[in-house]
């Protein structure tokens with residue numbers, strides 16, 4: 088009998104790499120400015136706070152499929168207005184934030200298609216795509232990206248395609264901010280019979296052109312995944328949804344129902360309020376755009392070149408010497424900034440650091456003062 092090794096949970100990818108940076112940055116007068124994680128700092132919109140006040144929602148088990156008819160209609164309306172797509176109000180499911188969906192879906196898809204065992208994902212990416220494969224006992228196979236950080240589906244080995252349960256894409260992408268060519272990806276998925284799962288949690292922070300979604304190319308074989316964490320400053324509430332191919336969506340929904348993955352009643356009501364309101368998203372877009380521009384200006388003062396991403400609220404900053412640690416230490420020692428070394432997101436990230444434009448007005452001014460004093 089083959090001896091199976093037990094799975095040892097690895098340390099969390101970002102936290103495990105920034106200990107020394109934190110110490111060095113904190114030694115500056117005024118302390119460290121932590122730009123390492125994408126954790127919202129802006130207020131929860133008032134319209135959402137109001138929706139959380141119904142205490143009766145805490146008593147019964149929440150409605151599994153979303154607050155019946157209304158959730159589907161709200162999702163369908165939002166995606167039509169914001170993404171120019173058509174989602175049938177029944178072809179969706181909700182999740183407790185999207186990270187659990189990302190980490191859990193490979194297992195579900197391997198139950199759906201036990202003959203396949205591979206999860207494809209972008210070579211520079213949010214670490215949970217590969218973790219979902221590991222947790223399902225599947226192969227995690229990175230897919231090359233072009234110089235513009237778009238996924239290159241033509242590089243996928245046909246043998247990997249045959250074994251693939253899914254291809255994850257993330258557009259706009261974390262950490263590099265690239266915008267994929269979605270039509271090419273969707274066509275590749277259909278040609279090879281590989282479901283495309285498109286993580287679109289930064290879609291409303293698209294800077295280069297209009298927001299794009301895989302669902303703009305029809306829903307056959309595709310599932311779009313959306314989160315309220317960033318657009319509505321609701322990372323603590325835990326609400327996301329997935330929508331698209333009716334068969335895949337309903338399979339995921341039914342397995343998740345057996346797993347008890349229920350979104351709380353409060354999160355559902357707040358989610359509906361958040362998706363019905365676009366004003367707060369416009370305000371948040373402006374905040375991130377200004378912060379990104381100011382951070383680019385600060386780096387420019389130091390002779391470090393950074394450019395506006397195609398989307399997202401991250402700067403993906405190349406180091407002139409292709410040495411991420413050196414650049415991360417420089418930013419910590421001179422500016423007191425905590426960044427994330429690029430290799431956290433895959434081996435090709437060596438030579439880059441990621442900065443999140445999650446920074447208060449006070450800290451931005453502190454950074455501007457520090458850089459002027461250099």
Ligand SMILES: Cc1ncc(COP(=O)(O)O)c(C=O)c1O
Nearest residue numbers: 125184185186213261314316327
């Ligand atoms: C690309 C990407 N996908 C998904 C998530 C998870 O978001 P949440 O679980 O809050 O919906 C994040 C969080 O940073 C992310 O960057």
